[in-house]
Amino acid sequence: MDRYDKQILAILQEDATVPVAEIGERVGLTATPCWRRIQKLEEAGLILKRVALLDADKLNAGVTVFVSVRTSQHNLKWIRQFHGLMASIPEVTELYRMAGDTDYLLRVVVPDITAYDRVYKKLIQGAELADVSSSFAMEQIKYTTALPLDYA
Template sequence: MDSIDRKILRELQRDCSDSIAEIADRAGVSQTPCWRRIKKLEEAGYIKQRVAVLDQDLLNLGMTAYVMIKTSHHDDSWLARFSEGVSLIPEVIEIHRMAGDIDYLLKIVATDMSDYDRIYKRLITVAELFDVSASFSMERIKSSTELPLDRT
């Protein structure tokens, strides 16, 4: 990957609905080489998918909860059951296996506290959990899907 590929990726991260001509112009290449580079970046897996970023608040999903889970089970069958079950809850938009005191961290979106409670009740039926606690975001100060590309 060279600097032109990084420029193309940066432009796609900002708005992948821009035309090839616009992306090529901002990346400093002509359209055909830009299109070829994008195809190669997709084939190589650098571009996983192209999506629309939606407004969480306008969709009445203004509550964001970070749910910390501890478990006393660490075997493969428990993890498979947990991962599959939690993945089926659409309000869980991120799942992370953690190092440290917390085993799993989930990012959940909900309309309000009663909606979160409904999601919580579904979550605790997925697999045996030792402890579940949550923190609620009061204000989203920064939110981005753009990865830093200026690394060597």
């Protein structure tokens, strides 16, 4: 990956709707070689997909809850069941398996505490859990989907 690829990725991370000709102009390439580079980045799996980022507040999903989950079950059957449960709850927007005291960390988006309580009940009814701890975000200071490109 050279500087052109990094510049192209930086532009696409900010706005995937920028026309190829404009991307090429901004990085110093004509449209055709720029398009070929984008295609190669997609084929290589560096560009996974192009999406629209939505305004959570305008969609009445402005409350973010970080949920720490611990379990005493550490077997494949439980893992598959838990992962399936998480996939079935649209309010769970991120799910991480962790090292340390917490087994899983979830990011949940909802309109209010009542809606979160419904998610919480789905969680505790759908999986055998040792502990569930919830932290409500008071303010979002930084949010980005852009990955750092200096390590590529």
